[in-house]
Amino acid sequence: xxxxxxxxxxxxxxxxxxxxxxxxxxxxxxxxxxxxxxxxxxxxxxxxxxxxxxxxxxxxxxxxxxxxxxxxxxxxxxxxxxxxxxxxxxxxxxxxxxxxxxxxxxxxxxxxxxxxxxxxxxxxxxxxxxxxxxxxxxxxxxxxxxxxxxxxxxxxxxxxxxxxxxxxxxxxxxxxxxxxxxxxxxxxxxxxxxxxxxxxxxxxxxxxxxxxxxxxxxxxxxxxxxxxxxxxxxxxxxxxxxxxxxxxxxxxxxxxxxxxxxxxxxxxxxxxxxxxxxx
Amino acid sequence: xxxxxxxxxxxxxxxxxxxxxxxxxxxxxxxxxxxxxxxxxxxxxxxxxxxxxxxxxxxxxxxxxxxxxxxxxxxxxxxxxxxxxxxxxxxxxxxxxxxxxxxxxxxxxxxxxxxxxxxxxxxxxxxxxxxxxxxxxxxxxxxxxxxxxxxxxxxxxxxxxxxxxxxxxxxxxxxxxxxxxxxxxxxxxxxxxxxxxxxxxxxxxxxxxxxxxxxxxxxxxxxxxxxxxxxxxxxxxxxxxxxxxxxxxxxxxxxxxxxxxxxxxxxxxxxxxxxxxxxxxxxxxxxxxxxxxxxxxxxxxxxxxxxxxxxxxxxxxxxxxxxxxxxxxxxxxxxxxxxxxxxxxxxxxxxxxxxxxxxxxxxxxxxxxxxxxxxxxxxxxxxxxxxxxxx
Numbered sequence: 001x002x003x004x005x006x007x008x009x010x011x012x013x014x015x016x017x018x019x020x021x022x023x024x025x026x027x028x029x030x031x032x033x034x035x036x037x038x039x040x041x042x043x044x045x046x047x048x049x050x051x052x053x054x055x056x057x058x059x060x061x062x063x064x065x066x067x068x069x070x071x072x073x074x075x076x077x078x079x080x081x082x083x084x085x086x087x088x089x090x091x092x093x094x095x096x097x098x099x100x101x102x103x104x105x106x107x108x109x110x111x112x113x114x115x116x117x118x119x120x121x122x123x124x125x126x127x128x129x130x131x132x133x134x135x136x137x138x139x140x141x142x143x144x145x146x147x148x149x150x151x152x153x154x155x156x157x158x159x160x161x162x163x164x165x166x167x168x169x170x171x172x173x174x175x176x177x178x179x180x181x182x183x184x185x186x187x188x189x190x191x192x193x194x195x196x197x198x199x200x201x202x203x204x205x206x207x208x209x210x211x212x213x214x215x216x217x218x219x220x221x222x223x224x225x226x227x228x229x230x231x232x233x234x235x236x237x238x239x240x241x242x243x244x245x246x247x248x249x250x251x252x253x254x255x256x257x258x259x260x261x262x263x264x265x266x267x268x269x270x271x272x273x274x275x276x277x278x279x
Numbered sequence: 280x281x282x283x284x285x286x287x288x289x290x291x292x293x294x295x296x297x298x299x300x301x302x303x304x305x306x307x308x309x310x311x312x313x314x315x316x317x318x319x320x321x322x323x324x325x326x327x328x329x330x331x332x333x334x335x336x337x338x339x340x341x342x343x344x345x346x347x348x349x350x351x352x353x354x355x356x357x358x359x360x361x362x363x364x365x366x367x368x369x370x371x372x373x374x375x376x377x378x379x380x381x382x383x384x385x386x387x388x389x390x391x392x393x394x395x396x397x398x399x400x401x402x403x404x405x406x407x408x409x410x411x412x413x414x415x416x417x418x419x420x421x422x423x424x425x426x427x428x429x430x431x432x433x434x435x436x437x438x439x440x441x442x443x444x445x446x447x448x449x450x451x452x453x454x455x456x457x458x459x460x461x462x463x464x465x466x467x468x469x470x471x472x473x474x475x476x477x478x479x480x481x482x483x484x485x486x487x488x489x490x491x492x493x494x495x496x497x498x499x500x501x502x503x504x505x506x507x508x509x510x511x512x513x514x515x516x517x518x519x520x521x522x523x524x525x526x527x528x529x530x531x532x533x534x535x536x537x538x539x540x541x542x543x544x545x546x547x548x549x550x551x552x553x554x555x556x557x558x559x560x561x562x563x564x565x566x567x568x569x570x571x572x573x574x575x576x577x578x579x580x581x582x583x584x585x586x587x588x589x590x591x592x593x594x595x596x597x598x599x600x601x602x603x604x605x606x607x608x609x610x611x612x613x614x615x616x617x618x619x620x621x622x623x624x625x626x627x628x629x630x631x632x633x634x635x636x637x638x639x640x641x642x643x644x645x646x647x648x649x650x651x652x653x654x655x656x657x658x659x660x661x662x663x664x665x666x667x668x669x670x
Binding site: 003006007010026027028029030031054055057059060061075076077078079080082101103143144147174175177178179180181182183189190192193195196197198200201203204205207208210211212214215216217218219221222223225226227229230232233234236237240241243244247250251253254255256258259260261262263264268269270 | 626641
């Protein structure tokens with residue numbers, strides 16, 4: 001008796017729970033939901049609003065008509081759009097491999113659902129648009145501008161252009177950035193290396209030559225200084241200096257003692273040799 | 280392991296078994312049956328209710344790695360009381376089929392109180408999903424029916440039971456490090472500098488979570504976002520720098536600029552991430568041109584060497600000049616006092632010392648041809664130092 005009542009009660013409870021389960025939708029904080037009534041979108045839940053704090057969003061429990069309405073969940077978070085590296089040809093015919101990425105968010109889930117259905121297909125479409133935009137925009141630049149901070153402006157141009165296309169899919173491009181910009185491997189990279197190498201060689205040669213120059217100047221200055229010191233001192237009596245210096249030279253020259261000297265008696269040294277001559 | 284707890288519970292249940300066996304300990308005796316039932320609830324904590332020991336005491340253990348017992352005692356008595364009472368009730372009802380013994384709950388006996396068992400399970404489910412523990416350095420983000428409710432720090436917390444409140448725990452305080460490029464090995468991470476040169480750079484970004492709910496809900500794949508943003512910011516900053524600055528003096532300031540830039544980018548996404556720092560582990564010229572770069576520093580050494588040699592020469596020359604002039608000055612001072620005598624004396628002394636060592640031939644009369652003893656005439660070349668001294 002009690003048993004039957006209990007089972008009956010349980011069944012009713014289960015039925016109620018089931019009904020509740022199909023008529024209530026639990027929308028998480030990082031999702032937005034579209035409620036479709038027989039395939040036609042009738043409402044959106046927890047769509048993205050700027051400056052909305054978590055906890056005050058539309059996330060949570062939502063009622064819907066069971067069996068007639070169903071829900072589709074669309075990501076609410078900022079998603080990544082990673083495109084394969086693009087080879088960009090600058091106006092001066094130099095190649096650069098550009099690896100860019102973008103971040104986007106779905107701001108109009110109904111539009112997005114109607115046009116591409118899934119986030120994956122949206123990302124595919126957007127990356128196609130983005131890569132062609134990047135090629136076009138960066139291809140219209142000179143190579144040195146591609147490397148320069150001026151690039152910031154072309155990134156903005158790209159972002160604006162892609163954004164216009166993205167709005168048609170209900171998405172918003174938040175940021176377009178270049179992750180890498182490299183010289184293509186092979187000849188361009190080798191050429192860059194060669195240029196760097198020759199620049200270094202030039203630098204090394206310049207440094208050595210400058211060192212030699214400086215050294216020479218130092219020597220010359222020292223010589224000049226010495227000459228000045230000598231002149232100052234010896235200039236006091238040039239005649240005595242030449243005598244003094246000659247004496248020094250004689251000492252040095254004949255120091256070895258293996259020379260032969262032929263002397264005339266009229267030599268100053270031998271003046272007294274012959275005794276006093278009539279003079 | 281819940282199953283070990285289960286055995287414990289069984290053991291204590293056995294002690295009590297003298298008075299009355301309750302259906303819980305019976306099914307506990309048949310682990311497979313118990314397992315099946317518990318599989319339905321999807322919670323491993325159920326056997327806690329089996330033994331007479333405080334079921335609450337063990338409940339949160341599987342959740343936290345460091346089974347700290349203290350926080351559990353807070354708020355426990357209510358549940359404790361509640362569960363004990365429902366246990367009592369169950370025991371009373373289950374007593375009738377005590378002799379059923381090991382056969383357990385598997386058999387469809389007509390007088391098994393299914394409703395009460397189900398009710399008990401629901402109660403246990405509610406009890407065990409109404410509390411959670413947050414470890415040190417963790418944050419728990421609670422969502423109510425999917426909507427963000429609150430973020431809780433470490434400790435023991437109560438919440439509404441499972442289907443209503445859900446808890447996501449994240450390692451909040453962890454500082455994560457992403458390496459980009461390798462500091463050693465052959466793989467090169469090349470990057471173009473503002474002056475069109477190429478450097479090989481390796482760096483790391485250290486970051487942590489600043490805001491748990493932003494981190495969870497704002498950006499899909501936040502760690503890849505951090506990485507992408509860092510690579511992009513590094514490119515941007517290095518692209519503004521020159522080769523020499525990037526590999527040399529400005530490395531630290533580049534790292535700081537990158538950190539600021541990455542933080543800016545991530546803040547613009549609202550990613551809830553704090554960049555602790557960017558470390559440049561390596562910024563070198565690529566291997567292909569490394570030799571040329573080394574030659575530059577060799578050239579700098581060479582130039583320095585030239586200068587040193589020249590300075591040594593200069594020192595030597597000026598010392599020589601100072602010496603020579605000083606000695607001349609001294610002699611000249613004396614010479615001035617008595618020129619004739621001094622001059623004569625110097626001459627004779629010099630001649631004396633010079634001619635004292637050499638072979639001398641004196642030829643008396645002018646016009647006499649002297650046949651010199653040629654073999655003895657060995658001329659010595661003029662000594663080199665004289666040339667130097669003559670300057």
